[in-house]
Amino acid sequence: MGGARKLTVDLGERSYPIYIGEGLLDEAGVRLAEHGISKKSPLLIVTDNRVAERHLGRLEALLRESGFTVASAVIPSGEASKSLSRLEELVGAALERGLDRKSAVVALGGGVVGDLAGFVAASYMRGIKFVQIPTTILAHDSSVGGKVAVNHPLAKNIIGAFHQPELVLYDLDTLQTLPEREVKAGLSEVVKHGLIWDAEFVAWCDANAEKLLALDPEALGYALYKGCSVKAAVVSKDERENDLRAILNLGHTIGHALEAVAGYGELLHGEAIAIGMVGAARLAVRLGAPEDVYRVTKRVLARVGLPVRLPSHLDTDAIMSAMMHDKKFQEGAITFIVPVAVGKVEINKSVSTALIREIVEELKQEAVEA
Ligand SMILES: NC(=O)c1ccc[n+]([C@@H]2O[C@H](COP(=O)([O-])OP(=O)(O)OC[C@H]3O[C@@H](n4cnc5c(N)ncnc54)[C@H](O)[C@@H]3O)[C@@H](O)[C@H]2O)c1
Ligand SMILES: [Zn+2]
Known part of the structure; x- marks a missing residue:
């Protein structure tokens, strides 16, 4: 042991x-x-x-x-x-x-x-x-x-x-x-904890993707420890999501809407938020973040076997309307967690729905490496 x-x-x-x-x-x-x-x-x-x-x-x-x-x-x-x-x-x-x-x-x-x-x-x-x-x-x-x-x-x-x-x-x-698909879906939130807090850990995930997928106990133990540490640190500072805790929702604004529209089941939670994190990274670059944020986000998610393209049969209107029902929709605005660099995010409450709609459309065209 x-x-x-x-x-x-x-x-x-x-x-x-x-x-x-x-x-x-x-x-x-x-x-x-x-x-x-x-x-x-x-x-x-x-x-x-x-x-x-x-x-x-x-x-x-x-x-x-x-x-x-x-x-x-x-x-x-x-x-x-x-x-x-x-x-x-x-x-x-x-x-x-x-x-x-x-x-x-x-x-x-x-x-x-x-x-x-x-x-x-x-x-x-x-x-x-x-x-x-x-x-x-x-x-x-x-x-x-x-x-x-x-x-x-x-x-x-x-x-x-x-x-x-x-x-x-x-x-x-x-x-x-665990079934392989569940392993990959779970790694989505592990990567998320890196993307919001710790660029070095993102690089580590990238370098150790194969070990993680093979459930190597040492790699897995370290990754879960790091993931839990980030979550614990954030929750300790803001238990009831008055502000900081919202950063844990990276990828979840789009991700939750996808789960709701696809019907709980077609997309696993981790898969939906992987697509959502690529969306957030695209949005980030549109708002002025370095191109790197998008490239690294997409790469590390693909490395751990996650989907990065939004299934095109999901209706954009339905996705937008699901976002308005979410808890993250408050006082007429959607709260979006937007990366500013790898390992660092900000809470943005002024992203226009028109821009989010464009990102959703772009995600349906997302190139997937063979
Ligand atoms: N409370 C929170 O802060 C929080 C954060 C993230 C996600 N969530 C919620 O977590 C849920 C998703 O969790 P999940 O992905 O663990 O889903 P899950 O609990 O449905 O487990 C996934 C599948 O794996 C099976 N399974 C579980 N453990 C297994 C094992 N050891 N061996 C074989 N099969 C096993 C389950 O039966 C299930 O079919 C969502 O409802 C999401 O909203 C909550
Ligand atoms: Zn989640």
């Missing part, structure tokens, strides 16, 4: 650690106890059917051995599970299993499970403890920072809360069972 890395999300009383390393599931019982998860009240593991097949039995057994009372709820895998009806079902499961105010919800899975289970924890009895055990690469992003939510048919993540976990336990071994 390689040495685990640890970092802290610094939020005063609500600070919590993130552990990243191989074999960490084996330590789950000790870690949960150490971080105040009760053995007297039952806990509820929430996971999806794919993750359940591979990792649930082991986690249940390990936690029971450590003296926890464990119940589990398995939801169908996929974005459609981030719904109010699943929330209601899980609250039902929590009640049936006797969860009380000292109980905890443990999210074992990717961002879908984390967001949904987190919202269950945030709302059940007005809020109980919550643990994140992320099993996707993308979830290095979603498991840190405390944003939890479900979708409404008209808009993504529109019903939610801020609810920080007690700890994040990231066992790299669980990632070995």
Whole structure:
């Protein structure tokens, strides 16, 4: 077992650690106890059917051995599970299993499970403890920072809360069972954390793309550590997205609209935001940033196997209208995160919708290297 890395999300009383390393599931019982998860009240593991097949039995057994009372709820895998009806079902499961105010919800899975289970924890009895055990690469992003939510048919993540976990336990071994497409999609947010904060890390991703795609534990551990560090640093400075935290939305203005228009499913979240980040880079150059920003952004995303062209069958009007429904549309303006250099972005609230429309059209023509 390689040495685990640890970092802290610094939020005063609500600070919590993130552990990243191989074999960490084996330590789950000790870690949960150490971080105040009760053995007297039952806990509820929430996971999806794919993750359940591979990792649930082991986690249940390990936690029971450590003296926890464990119940589990398995939801169908996929974005459609981030719904109010699943929330209601899980609250039902929590009640049936006797969860009380000292109980905890443990999210074992990717961002879908984390967001949904987190919202269950945030709302059940007005809020109980919550643990994140992320099993996707993308979830290095979603498991840190405390944003939890479900979708409404008209808009993504529109019903939610801020609810920080007690700890994040990231066992790299669980990632070995990820499908290749999910690996690539997850790397999208890893690259994003470089693009907003750390040019050196962007270059490192470029140079280590093959190792990352092969799930090399050393490379993966480092990349997730760097990604989580950026997220933790930003969230520590602005937990509730009054200003700085918005930079984490690089690529998401266009990306969320694409997900909504394509129907959750055709494009994975990471794929949609990869296209969105190329759009943001194009926009940046139009607004005066060096050409490099566009070239490097597109190159590193392509290197980790992500799409950079917007599927041409998606209707531009529908994409524009989806952007207006987004949380990033406020007081009549779209908030756009625009790179000013590689590793540095700014928040721009005065980008005209006409210009965004042009960028969307250009993204449909984006050249893809053979
Ligand atoms: N809360 C936040 O701050 C935040 C940030 C970014 C993204 N998100 C949300 O995260 C979600 C996307 O997360 P995701 O990409 O992890 O999706 P996901 O949870 O749907 O997981 C992707 C797929 O991989 C499967 N899977 C998960 N772990 C696996 C494993 N170890 N082995 C094999 N298969 C496995 C899942 O069953 C699913 O089919 C979106 O809903 C997005 O809105 C939230
Ligand atoms: Zn995202």
